[in-house]
Amino acid sequence: MAKDDLVHDPRGGLPRLREIMRRLRDPDTGCPWDIEQSFATIAPYTIEEAYEVADAIEREAWDELKGELGDLLFQAVFHAQMAEEKGLFDLDQVADTMSDKMVARHPHVFGDASRDKSAEDQTRDWETVKAAERADRGAHGVLDDVAIGLPALLRALKLQKRAARVGFDWPEIGEVLDKLTEEARELAEADDPDHAFEEMGDFLFVAANLARWKGIDPEAALRAANAKFTRRFRHIEAELENRGKRPEDSDLAEMDALWNAAKAAEKR
Known part of the structure; x- marks a missing residue:
């Protein structure tokens, strides 16, 4: 009982x-x-x-x-x-x-280490401790234990962060932008499905790298873009319903005009 x-x-x-x-x-x-x-x-x-x-x-x-x-x-x-x-x-x-x-991982809170550090200093200390923990588990490679089951964009970001810590990184953001342009061109020129598949992966991988340089979480950015698209498309549906229509009864020109109206309203 x-x-x-x-x-x-x-x-x-x-x-x-x-x-x-x-x-x-x-x-x-x-x-x-x-x-x-x-x-x-x-x-x-x-x-x-x-x-x-x-x-x-x-x-x-x-x-x-x-x-x-x-x-x-x-x-x-x-x-x-x-x-x-x-x-x-x-x-x-x-x-x-x-x-x-x-x-x-917080000796500055629960131990004798000094708290007189910036957030950046503490992040470096955190990474040092985590690297030691990985070594204790037998994970000696730089990219070891980056979880395979992570969403692909997030895993790309983590892989690139790990590589950047040991110096494998572009020296400046301009080179990342140049690489993104190069990958976009190669994707546009891909003439068979397998090649296009590979180039799309390369493009998204570099896009994740650009997000890292900008200090942006690419997963969060894409979620926000998804939400924005959903919000604006629902505006299209609502406006068409007011006209007694559905999206399949409309055409691209009409829906594009409604999309732009939604965009303008959000900016206001």
């Missing part, structure tokens, strides 16, 4: 969530769908929930953020429960691992 009381306690906090997860995964009385899941099947949901957190923050939808963070927390609890069932680790050990990492 104590466990039932916890499940239904509206102030049960993290222990309540852990007990709910344990009950969902119970092989005899749990939910068939939850029981069937694995690390691999849950991973896509984890990624999706992380992006929904980022989306709520980007939209400043603070009333939604609590729920989105809860969804993301549930993913961590789900993975930890599956790990505990396999005898790998539990949620407390996950938390302890992160706590150890934060203490080790």
Whole structure:
């Protein structure tokens, strides 16, 4: 009964969530769908929930953020429960691992190191500590442990940052722009699908590099561009509906004029 009381306690906090997860995964009385899941099947949901957190923050939808963070927390609890069932680790050990990492990486807060450093100095110290941690794990290559499962633009950015730290970088931004122009030309001239595929990859990789030089997160920039496109296209749909039409009943000239009107309205 104590466990039932916890499940239904509206102030049960993290222990309540852990007990709910344990009950969902119970092989005899749990939910068939939850029981069937694995690390691999849950991973896509984890990624999706992380992006929904980022989306709520980007939209400043603070009333939604609590729920989105809860969804993301549930993913961590789900993975930890599956790990505990396999005898790998539990949620407390996950938390302890992160706590150890934060203490080790912030000697200026939790140790005797001086706090008289700029954010840039602290970033360099952070990277030094992380490099030592990678070496302890046997990851000796500069690009080792840049997660393959990252979104492609974000992974490109991280790969380029790693290479730049050891001096493999363009000396100035003008050369990055020249390279982007070169890749755009090669993409335009590609005359077969395989060649075009390769050149598109090269173009996007250099575009990510340009974002790094500009101090821009390319994933965030593209999300913003997607949102802008969605917002303006919905304006087109709304205006056409006022005219008793749908996009398929219109033509490019009319829709382009409505797009420009939406753009002008946003600038005002």
